[in-house]
Amino acid sequence: MTHFGKSIRTRREHLHLEDKRFSLRQVAMRIGIEPAYLSKIERGEVSPPSEATTVRLAHELGEDPDVLLALAGKVSGDLQNIIRKRPKLFAELIRQLKEAPDHALLHVVREVRDGEW
Amino acid sequence: MTHFGKSIRTRREHLHLEDKRFSLRQVAMRIGIEPAYLSKIERGEVSPPSEATTVRLAHELGEDPDVLLALAGKVSGDLQNIIRKRPKLFAELIRQLKEAPDHALLHVVREVRDGEW
DNA sequence: TGTCATGTGTATTAACTAGTACACACTTTG
DNA sequence: CAAAGTGTGTACTAGTTAATACACATGACA
Numbered sequence: 001m002t003h004f005g006k007s008i009r010t011r012r013e014h015l016h017l018e019d020k021r022f023s024l025r026q027v028a029m030r031i032g033i034e035p036a037y038l039s040k041i042e043r044g045e046v047s048p049p050s051e052a053t054t055v056r057l058a059h060e061l062g063e064d065p066d067v068l069l070a071l072a073g074k075v076s077g078d079l080q081n082i083i084r085k086r087p088k089l090f091a092e093l094i095r096q097l098k099e100a101p102d103h104a105l106l107h108v109v110r111e112v113r114d115g116e117w
Numbered sequence: 118m119t120h121f122g123k124s125i126r127t128r129r130e131h132l133h134l135e136d137k138r139f140s141l142r143q144v145a146m147r148i149g150i151e152p153a154y155l156s157k158i159e160r161g162e163v164s165p166p167s168e169a170t171t172v173r174l175a176h177e178l179g180e181d182p183d184v185l186l187a188l189a190g191k192v193s194g195d196l197q198n199i200i201r202k203r204p205k206l207f208a209e210l211i212r213q214l215k216e217a218p219d220h221a222l223l224h225v226v227r228e229v230r231d232g233e234w
Numbered sequence: 235t236g237t238c239a240t241g242t243g244t245a246t247t248a249a250c251t252a253g254t255a256c257a258c259a260c261t262t263t264g
Numbered sequence: 265c266a267a268a269g270t271g272t273g274t275a276c277t278a279g280t281t282a283a284t285a286c287a288c289a290t291g292a293c294a
Contacts, residue, residue: 026269
């Protein structure tokens with residue numbers, strides 16, 4: 001369905017070429033899930049795992065957790081908490097940025113980082 | 118627990134003073150849930166309802182849906198979809214704005230609205 | 235006084251989430 | 265060859281979500 005599974009399988013197999021520690025079984029064990037479960041996740045037989053498991057998987061595979069969570073159809077809980085504390089401001093800001101081009105977002109990020117307020 | 122229930126009960130009772138159409142039963146019926154369920158929600162006996170139900174309730178009571186969703190511990194699905202399309206940019210932006218004061222957020226909102234990019 | 239509306243207690247539920255457990259067949263590898 | 269490691273099929277499950285259905289006692293009201 002989503003290509004969450006395909007994406008991590010590809011990534012893992014790529015890593016596996018250079019390092020046999022990236023077999024499905026060993027990765028599953030390191031992130032604390034059953035191999036059969038990871039197999040099903042990679043083949044899209046089940047929906048993507050929980051946020052916690054997805055984040056552990058991201059770290060294991062050297063992927064950006066927010067990106068992997070997005071592929072899993074989720075948004076990181078800590079981002080949600082930030083939004084929930086000031087829902088009106090963040091809702092307005094995010095909806096306003098919906099159509100903004102990437103470079104505009106980057107501009108805003110940079111501006112905020114440089115403390116221009 | 119959270120004061121989601123208390124908040125909507127207060128709001129509904131306030132409206133009820135001026136308009137008898139805001140009885141628990143009638144509100145429940147208009148938003149399409151069982152009266153007993155709304156009763157439990159208002160008293161916090163059950164966790165807040167689904168996003169869809171919460172939004173209908175917000176409209177019914179003239180509340181901001183994003184604010185009510187925040188009280189319910191949720192973030193609107195449409196905001197999540199916006200974030201999920203560009204997870205890195207939005208994640209960085211939101212985390213950067215976590216500690217920013219309200220007026221700084223407002224400043225950014227205004228700047229973006231006025232198309233300064 | 236009857237009847238209609240109101241809020242609430244109790245019991246129950248279908249669907250979903252996030253997995254585990256084990257057996258099996260195939261493939262390296264020592 | 266045997267032992268170990270590999271990926272996968274089948275079966276099962278505890279806990280959560282988001283509610284419904286019905287009965288009941290109380291209060292307003294015509």
